[in-house]
Amino acid sequence: MSDWWRGAIVYQIYPRSFQDSNGDGIGDLNGITRRLDHVASLGADAIWLSPIFTSPMKDMGYDVSDYTDIDPLFGTLAEFDALLARAHDLGLKVIIDQVISHSSDKHPWFVESRTSRDNPKADWYVWADPNPDGTPPNNWPSVFGGPAWEWEPRRRQYYLHNFLIEQPDLNMHNPEVQDALLETMRFWLARGVDGFRLDTVNYYFHDQDLRSNPPNPDGSQEMATDTYGMQDHIYSKNRPENLAFLERLRALTDEFDDRMMVGEVGDGGQRAIDLMAAYTKGTKRLHMCYSFEMLGPDFSAGHFRRVIEGFLNGAPDGWPSWSFSNHDVPRHVTRWATHAEDQDALAKQTVALLMSFEGTIGIYQGEELGLPETEMEYHELTDPPGLRFWPEQKGRDGCRTPMVWQNDAPHAGFTTGTPWLPVKVPQIARAVDLQDGETGSVLAAYRAMIGFRKSRPSLVEGRTEFIDCKPPLLAFQRIADGDALTCVFNLGTSPTSVSVTSDARLAHNQFASVRNGQLKLGPNGFAFLEHDDASSPVKLKL
Template sequence: MHEWWRSAVIYQVYPRSYQDDNGDGVGDLSGITRRLPHIAELGVDCIWLSPIFASPQADMGYDVSDYVAVDPLFGDMGDFDALITAAHEQGLKVIVDQVLSHTSEQHEWFKQSRTSRDNDKADWYVWADPLPDGSPPTNWHSHFGGPAWEFDPQRGQYYLHNFLGSQPDLNFHNPGVIDAILETCKFWLDRGLDGFRLDTVNYYFHDQKLRSNPPAQAKPQVMATDLYGMQNNIYNKTRPENLAFLERLRALTDQYPDIMMVGEVGEMGHRSIEIMGEYTKGTARLHMAYSFAMLGPDFNAEHFRNCIEGFQRGAPDGHPYWSFSNHDVPRHVSRWAEDAVSNDAMARLTCAMLMAFEGTIGIYQGEELGQLETEMTFEELTDPPAIRFWPAVKGRDGCRTPMVWEKDAPNAGFSTGTPWLPVKPPQAAHAVDQQGPDGIFAFYKAMITWRKASPALSHGKTTFISLPEPLLAFTRSAPEETLTCMFNLSPNTQVLTIAGSAKIARAAHAELDGQTLTLLGNGFVYLSHTGDIGLVAD
């Protein structure tokens, strides 16, 4: 059976910031539908929509108050159905962010749960008595600052929240919660959705004994909002019970044709790769996993190789989903700027790298334009942790500013009203109408087209080649084709000697003169060959 997602390129749309059609300054579903030709022209296979469900928007939709309703901010159910229909007509699949680990405090389930300790929903959230001194039940941290527990005077108990205090965690140890969650997922599958991106997929279950986490064994990671890294988070997430729930969810999706589930693994470093492997093992769990492993500051060959080889070892029958940017991290062209010859060169190099990776590839809106992180002032912020911890934390607003369509139009064509986040000249300069035949958009489009047409890149296996930093090199091999892919992850020229016969299939800032291969700063090359070749860095 053809599994469309295995070599797919998925395009993430942040609905608030894509296209505003009603002039209220916030993007909407009808705006996304109007801009579908842009996405289809790029050549991607699927759209991932960040949350569109009813929400008070305390965390920009990741605080759901009704799982089976479209938030009026984005439109209505008719707009959703129209988007699905139009996308399918253009050959695009659509998946939506499902935030199942927690709800908004405005959800009817939580409103009822907090009223007493013996109502029908009393055990639908994670409640616990204070310790004898009144302090929280465990030492668990919230990602958005402070303890992961909020005291509720109505019940005289604490409730668990891994994120904002207004985002209480559901109690997945209660079978009724699981049944209700599965029903909400079925609702969207019945409406024609092609799958889910499962937010914080390893946060569903907690330790029922409420044991405090031990200190981190490795060097602790400390950020202004996030003390998670100071603990070994073995009791508040990634619990073994998660796997049985994923199998229930997979059994549901398997009742529908061509459905795909990708889980966001909320973890950094090697542990994230281990969890990806565990959660995608076999055919009864997730179809694939989405990691933050490549969304951090590390930009070196060893890091990328460790991510990919770690997944190969940990999940030989699993499937990864790699991306460099999303709505939670600074845009990668800015994030890795110190290793760039120029922003343009970094945009092309990273596109070429992504398209060479084995697995499914993710692109975040604006990435195909070479978009940069927006510099925000405090007065412009909307992101709760940034507002709370400024200036130590810049927040996520800088990567969420609106999509730019026409450089000289009001708000770069995003909205006729005042946009919810500003559109600034450095971002407008990357507008779609400024791209041209040699622009970043044309480059992405060509690389996606080539990836789909290449047997080696679409389904070939990966074997790494050991070269010194800053050179990342590997071979992608399929019966029909073999390509050796090399990338210079620095602004400095690198020279290699090739043993064997090869020719350039595609390259930028690279030159092959006999047996000498020169990669200028941020240069890359795909070499086509039939026999083995050797590579030695000079």
């Protein structure tokens, strides 16, 4: 088996917003197929499709009602097969989202489970009796606000939902549930998909004694308008029983050639690093994991070093996946805007930073254009958290607005109809056709940096050795057999400099110069340094 996923570049497609082919305002599989050449032109190795399965769309497909069919909004199984074939023709692997911690409440399994306490699916979801006073069995909250328990009068019990009420949690302690989910995944593997992105992989199991979570020691909140982050979620997720199930998942994928799994760890801080390490340890669990550690507001040398070193030290035989943006968080050029005077400069620096990391790299659609977060008005929203907690929580619609292809076309070429989310002027001004072929564009910078990464074995497979520097400098060496680079980033908004060995030269850079043993970096500058001895890294003189 090949480890094609090691060091690969995975391009995330949010199907609703990529390309509409039939004028209904919603992106679809045929639209994705039409635009795959764009993805291939970046130098990506794979695409990750957010959920495309049959769904009532209460949470935009993350509430699945049929795990083995395509939602009519997106197309048909035959159109999926065509997309898969075209992607493979272009040399792109295809990874699909698997949402198996919970289903839709419209899934036939739950429809049956909720009818009584003695039906064949009665124990397929997490059910609990009320307390003597009628309250839920414990203090677990939903990520989307309110308690994680909903009353079902037919059973006179509560069911668990870590997310929306319409997303009941499956009971993974039941072997029948595990078996059924594995069979749905086998369906897609047999169809030819190359891997799975596992949604909320640390939520699969719950504490069977239903013990209440203790307070979070630091009292932090995960959402500004909710109390979810005020608990330490040691009983409602992150359970040790998960490891055995991950081994079952790995055994399934290992039945097929060249397949992989990447897990989303929905947690932060040291626990996220520890979970990533545990979930990828050895060769019997996940191939790789990623967390939200780089999807937050922190843009500092210390933060990036802590997260990367934490994983590399904690899981020396594991493999990480890093990304700066996705469909759940504000786009990073907006999130980190205070760290730059020029948005394009930040976009170009961050792609260089991301592509220099040891691991597999994720790009979210539109990131390669430097798209900022879309400013939404309340009447334009579709996302449940935004609708519930506006204006303090604006939801996730701002990072999910449609891809912009043509500056002078209606809705920037996304659709001939009315788009499900608006396409606005700041995004249209960054359309693909305006940047394609333009040397100084963000799109050109992405293509160049991806090409540079792929040309240097040190960046794809080399080990990482950090160099102690004063902030805002971040510096490290990437070293592989016969190839070495010293990577230096100025994460600040003022010029800075550092002494280097006299024979150092720039292999790739932005706002950087080397002269008389001095590396000068402008705001948001970066430099990849090399010298004549390609197997030895350039030294910084600190």
